[in-house]
Amino acid sequence: xTDDRAHHGTVTGQVLSIRVTVNGHVHDVLIExxxxxxxxxRDRLGLxxxxxxxxxxxxxxxxxxxxxxxVSACTMLAFEARNAALLTIEGMAQGETLHPIQEAFIEHGxxxxxxxxxxxxxxxxxxxxxxxxxxxxEVKHYMRGNLCRCxxxxxxxxxxxxxARRLAQTHNPGALEA
Amino acid sequence: xLQPFVLEEPTSIHxxxxxxxxxxxxxxxxxxGTELLLTMKEGLLRYERLVNIKxxxxxxxxxxEDGALHIGAITTHRRLERSPVVRTYFSxxxxxxxxxxxxxxxxxxxxxxxxxxxxxxxxxxxxxLVYDASVALAQQGGTRMLALEQFFVGPFEVALxxxxxxxxxxxxxxxxHTAAAYLKYGLLxxxxxxxxxxxTARPDQVQEVRIAVGCVGPTPRRLRDVExxxxxxxxxxxxxxLDAAGALAGSAADAVTDLHGSAxxxxxxxxxxxxxxxxxxxxxxxxxxxxxxxxxxxxx
Numbered sequence: 001x002t003d004d005r006a007h008h009g010t011v012t013g014q015v016l017s018i019r020v021t022v023n024g025h026v027h028d029v030l031i032e033x034x035x036x037x038x039x040x041x042r043d044r045l046g047l048x049x050x051x052x053x054x055x056x057x058x059x060x061x062x063x064x065x066x067x068x069x070x071v072s073a074c075t076m077l078a079f080e081a082r083n084a085a086l087l088t089i090e091g092m093a094q095g096e097t098l099h100p101i102q103e104a105f106i107e108h109g110x111x112x113x114x115x116x117x118x119x120x121x122x123x124x125x126x127x128x129x130x131x132x133x134x135x136x137x138e139v140k141h142y143m144r145g146n147l148c149r150c151x152x153x154x155x156x157x158x159x160x161x162x163x164a165r166r167l168a169q170t171h172n173p174g175a176l177e178a
Numbered sequence: 179x180l181q182p183f184v185l186e187e188p189t190s191i192h193x194x195x196x197x198x199x200x201x202x203x204x205x206x207x208x209x210x211g212t213e214l215l216l217t218m219k220e221g222l223l224r225y226e227r228l229v230n231i232k233x234x235x236x237x238x239x240x241x242x243e244d245g246a247l248h249i250g251a252i253t254t255h256r257r258l259e260r261s262p263v264v265r266t267y268f269s270x271x272x273x274x275x276x277x278x279x280x281x282x283x284x285x286x287x288x289x290x291x292x293x294x295x296x297x298x299x300x301x302x303x304x305x306x307l308v309y310d311a312s313v314a315l316a317q318q319g320g321t322r323m324l325a326l327e328q329f330f331v332g333p334f335e336v337a338l339x340x341x342x343x344x345x346x347x348x349x350x351x352x353x354x355h356t357a358a359a360y361l362k363y364g365l366l367x368x369x370x371x372x373x374x375x376x377x378t379a380r381p382d383q384v385q386e387v388r389i390a391v392g393c394v395g396p397t398p399r400r401l402r403d404v405e406x407x408x409x410x411x412x413x414x415x416x417x418x419x420l421d422a423a424g425a426l427a428g429s430a431a432d433a434v435t436d437l438h439g440s441a442x443x444x445x446x447x448x449x450x451x452x453x454x455x456x457x458x459x460x461x462x463x464x465x466x467x468x469x470x471x472x473x474x475x476x477x478x
Binding site: 032072 | 182208228256276279280282285
């Protein structure tokens with residue numbers, strides 16, 4: 001997979017050719033080994049919904065899902081997305097139809113300024129894939145690495161609990177809402 | 179923005195140690211990257227090469243072998259947290275792993291990387307010390323086993339030679355009638371104080387206590403002087419000695435003042451957490467038939 005294309009202009013001359021499926025679309029990209037995932041997402045692919053904030057893996061604003069696992073795009077090398085499915089906030093809605101987690105955040109005031117929201121939504125998606133009917137304590141534990149300076153978290157937690165119930169209904173339409 | 183480096187991607191231990199022998203300290207080992215990349219972004223560490231060891235299947239094992247847990251170096255914190263084997267037989271470890279940093283760090287960060295990086299404000303090393311864990315270190319000539327206690331040398335410094343890689347961590351099961359507990363406290367992302375205790379006891383009779391303290395000083399360490407104060411005693415005597423033991427542990431922990439608190443504050447907390455961890459482990463040791471305290475608290 002290594003390729004020495006001098007015209008690509010890397011200092012070391014090493015360029016990696018990787019294939020990554022971004023929000024369902026296959027991309028073949030040439031990257032430097034030291035490119036970070038957030039640089040690939042924002043600067044090369046132009047997907048600016050993923051936010052950079054603390055740049056040290058504490059705040060969660062840059063959370064994206066790699067094969068369904070939440071990772072900090074700021075502190076991950078881009079080549080780690082090799083042959084993987086990458087989901088960013090741009091991939092959550094189906095056309096004009098928002099994802100049930102997005103709907104719940106809007107209806108229940110799970111955001112104010114919105115800067116942390118892409119990371120919150122993606123972390124919540126990973127949580128609900130793994131634990132479809134979490135307790136409030138489980139939501140708090142899972143989400144403790146996603147910081148919000150506006151809402152005070154109460155409405156974010158409510159939004160996720162509501163989204164969990166709706167998703168359960170979607171998957172099992174006969175079930176009664178709790 | 180990261181400084182440029184060349185990426186090497188060995189697919190066997192054999193290839194990895196050959197790269198280590200060839201490039202020595204100019205090549206950094208990349209096992210998870212959660213600590214390494216932070217430091218490299220700040221320009222505090224710079225390598226000409228990174229050796230990505232995540233593609234080496236031999237480093238990915240996680241299994242019970244001869245009464246010990248074999249943990250491949252690239253096992254993530256998240257895998258330890260969720261593994262049925264770890265949750266059943268080493269539940270205190272699963273519980274500790276579930277509270278490392280945040281879920282994104284746990285998904286990517288590895289136990290081998292954590293131990294080799296030796297950031298003092300970390301959880302796993304402290305708990306592993308009371309399990310008498312050891313590490314397997316491979317080089318071209320072969321593999322040596324080293325007690326974890328000897329592996330930690332100082333802050334960000336371990337007994338890993340420039341031509342070696344850590345391939346696995348071996349964690350012996352606790353003896354019968356023994357339970358472990360790990361308690362930590364901190365106000366920032368990383369803990370200020372971590373205390374691990376393993377207690378072997380029958381009702382009202384304490385046979386052995388193992389104690390390790392981490393985060394407060396340069397490295398996690400066993401406190402054997404404090405252990406002997408509490409071992410081979412009946413329970414009332416142990417309880418009467420806990421305050422003195424806590425004070426001794428606080429001073430023996432070699433606390434330093436940093437952003438996570440003053441040395442005095444940390445030394446005091448060591449005593450508090452030691453008393454609580456002892457009680458928790460003791461109750462589990464006399465009550466349960468499993469060898470571990472602290473049941474896992476997550477789902478699935």
